[in-house]
Amino acid sequence: MTVQPVSATRPFPFSAIVGQEEMKRALLLTAVDPSIGGVLVFGDRGTGKSTAVRALPALLPPIEAAEGCAVSSPTAAEAPAWSGAGRRVVKKPTPVVDLPLGTTEDRVTGALDVERALTKGETAFRPGLLAQANRGYLYIDEVNLLEDHIVDLLLDVAQSGENAVERDGLSVRHPARFVLVGSGNPEEGELRPQLLDRFGLSVEVASPPTIEERVEVVRRRDAFERDRAAFLRKWSARDGKARAGVMRARAALGGIGTPDEALRDGAALCLHVGADGLRGELTLLRAARALAALEGEARITRAHIRTIAPSALRHRLRRDPLDEAGSTARIERALTELWG
Incomplete structure (x- = not known):
């Protein structure tokens, strides 16, 4: 694991961002x-x-x-x-x-x-x-x-x-x-x-939904602004760990298995939600493979596709004037209808 050197000009650490997991x-x-x-x-x-x-x-x-x-x-x-x-x-x-x-x-x-x-x-x-x-x-x-x-x-x-x-x-x-x-x-x-x-x-x-998260955001930002060097030292190891994870995932990417079931799951989901073109399937495949590599898994599973589906598809849905639900809700509903 490589820990980045602390510098007064370095921005707020990636690992210190509260929430916003997607x-x-x-x-x-x-x-x-x-x-x-x-x-x-x-x-x-x-x-x-x-x-x-x-x-x-x-x-x-x-x-x-x-x-x-x-x-x-x-x-x-x-x-x-x-x-x-x-x-x-x-x-x-x-x-x-x-x-x-x-x-x-x-x-x-x-x-x-x-x-x-x-x-x-x-x-x-x-x-x-x-x-x-x-x-x-x-x-x-x-x-x-x-x-x-x-x-x-x-x-x-x-x-x-x-x-x-x-x-x-x-x-x-x-x-x-x-x-x-x-x-x-x-x-x-x-x-x-x-x-x-x-x-x-x-x-x-979106803005943090709970008091605890909002307080933690303010606490970390205040600590960063009051003593940037100390804050960066505190979080540099976690950023270094994340960086090492990216490097391991890159090395493993070519060996991640892509079973036919995963390809069929991606195609079924895109058809179900009415995604335009085939970029949805391709993005689902690549993103699910990268997620599997990042999590240390050997092959793509349905769980990877479910995790990445909203990010890969929400901007590829056709407008439906009869459906008032947002694109994210439509994808979540499709996931439930397809796979429970």
Whole structure:
């Protein structure tokens, strides 16, 4: 187990977040298997959405990349010529990049390096946020308020896994594969269906429902703000344990058994709730496999599918004007009707 060094700049620890188990589980599952897709976290303000994402890097294993490479290419041979990659391969933290609201397209995709163009007369590429996020995470707070042209751009990149910049005399392409994490308040607007479909898991969060939980949230936050170093020392071992669990699960993932019964269970559930397309089944499979690996199990069981079903399917249900129940309630009802 590796314990992260204590730093005054480190964010609130992941393990110290009170409650919100579904949100924490969803983020951990994408750390085990990024192919699950992104995580959408919708809910009230002040429920730990941003806190959880910004605490995630402490739980992510490092990646191997060419030293100095702007897109974190695994080797110098794979790095673009403009990336600044050296020959050595080094370990670096998994990137977790914020995409702020109101950011420009040039900042997201990258653009002409104006300073070099003016001072040296060179046409050079300045990498953007998509380059920084390659092989890591791209986080968008208030994702439902994102401008349409940025949404269109993200949809193109999410589908192709590549960022292409063709303007200002530039013709640049580079890999841009990342786990997309978005958070927001549903009262401020819904997400475009095309972007919603790109998230593998969708999580609903709410304010703590009991006095005890609310008191514990305040107690921990107050302790963090009063003496950050002491608080981080107290919780660093638990974050280290969680990180070790992610690494063990990654190593075990390829050996997790996938019985036909589990595949049939996933298909039956998606048909029962009327999930659009087949992404529901694929997400259920990948997430259940990652959950089994995280729990140290050798194969996927129905219990894993039941656990992950609300997160994998709640944003894939067709609207039913005759059913006033929310999507989560519809999934829970389907689970009961199918399996008791």
